[in-house]
Amino acid sequence: MVNTDQQQKAQNFKSLHHGSKVLVLPNAWDVASACIVEQAGFGAIATTSAGIAFTLGYPDGQKITRNEMLQVVARIASSVRVPVTADVEAGYGDRPEDAAETARAVIQAGAVGMNLEDATNDPQNPLAPLSLQLERIAAVREEANSSLVPIVLNARTDIYLLQIGAAEKRYDETLRRLSAFREAGADCVFAPGLKDAETIQRLASDLRCPLNILAGPGWPSIPELEKMGVARVSLGSGPMRATLGLTEKIAKELKTSGTYKTLDGAMPYADVNRILE
Numbered sequence: 001m002v003n004t005d006q007q008q009k010a011q012n013f014k015s016l017h018h019g020s021k022v023l024v025l026p027n028a029w030d031v032a033s034a035c036i037v038e039q040a041g042f043g044a045i046a047t048t049s050a051g052i053a054f055t056l057g058y059p060d061g062q063k064i065t066r067n068e069m070l071q072v073v074a075r076i077a078s079s080v081r082v083p084v085t086a087d088v089e090a091g092y093g094d095r096p097e098d099a100a101e102t103a104r105a106v107i108q109a110g111a112v113g114m115n116l117e118d119a120t121n122d123p124q125n126p127l128a129p130l131s132l133q134l135e136r137i138a139a140v141r142e143e144a145n146s147s148l149v150p151i152v153l154n155a156r157t158d159i160y161l162l163q164i165g166a167a168e169k170r171y172d173e174t175l176r177r178l179s180a181f182r183e184a185g186a187d188c189v190f191a192p193g194l195k196d197a198e199t200i201q202r203l204a205s206d207l208r209c210p211l212n213i214l215a216g217p218g219w220p221s222i223p224e225l226e227k228m229g230v231a232r233v234s235l236g237s238g239p240m241r242a243t244l245g246l247t248e249k250i251a252k253e254l255k256t257s258g259t260y261k262t263l264d265g266a267m268p269y270a271d272v273n274r275i276l277e
Contacts, residue, residue: 085113
């Protein structure tokens with residue numbers, strides 16, 4: 001039976017990529033972080049695959065299983081009212097059939113979007129062949145169409161993130177791959193690692209679809225990225241790692257001085273209970 005609420009969320013989430021304002025997604029890694037993001041007033045939530053993996057004791061890089069990843073996504077999606085998009089790395093398998101199975105699992109988890117990257121974790125061949133990646137994207141699109149839940153596919157290339165190839169050739173190759181991803185059925189395309197404002201604006205202009213930029217300290221601000229034509233901004237594992245940085249400071253303070261100053265600003269116990277009720 002088709003979940004009409006999920007269908008509507010998927011349509012709403014897609015429309016957020018074409019609004020007058022940039023879509024900002026502070027990534028969540030568990031139910032509590034997702035509820036905090038929703039409470040802050042954001043219209044959608046993205047998960048961070050690295051953040052979920054770290055929480056469950058895995059390093060990043062598709063070491064976690066599809067099932068473990070999607071169990072967390074399902075808990076998040078069932079705990080918030082806004083649309084949720086799932087970061088599912090490279091789809092947990094090399095074949096188009098694997099990507100389709102992952103898309104099906106994303107839909108079953110209650111999410112309405114997914115990231116699909118082209119990184120392979122193979123230093124000798126760091127990116128999937130373009131022809132294979134296009135087949136995987138098409139398989140995701142076909143699965144979404146058959147399920148009648150029009151999930152938003154955010155197709156990612158890691159050329160800038162992994163600094164692949166000669167620096168002067170990265171832009172053209174990024175544009176080539178992202179344009180091909182768009183033609184294969186991606187709703188949005190993603191170029192993590194791209195930081196230069198002029199290059200971001202050029203890419204947003206040259207692409208004929210929404211562009212997602214991964215942001216953090218040192219990147220242009222949200223208003224600046226919006227002016228550049230960026231449609232979507234996410235923070236990846238940054239928020240989760242920031243909490244780990246705070247935890248590290250707490251541990252060091254306890255070990256060295258035995259004081260508790262780094263606990264200042266902690267969310268009140270009653271507030272955490274309230275948002276999870």
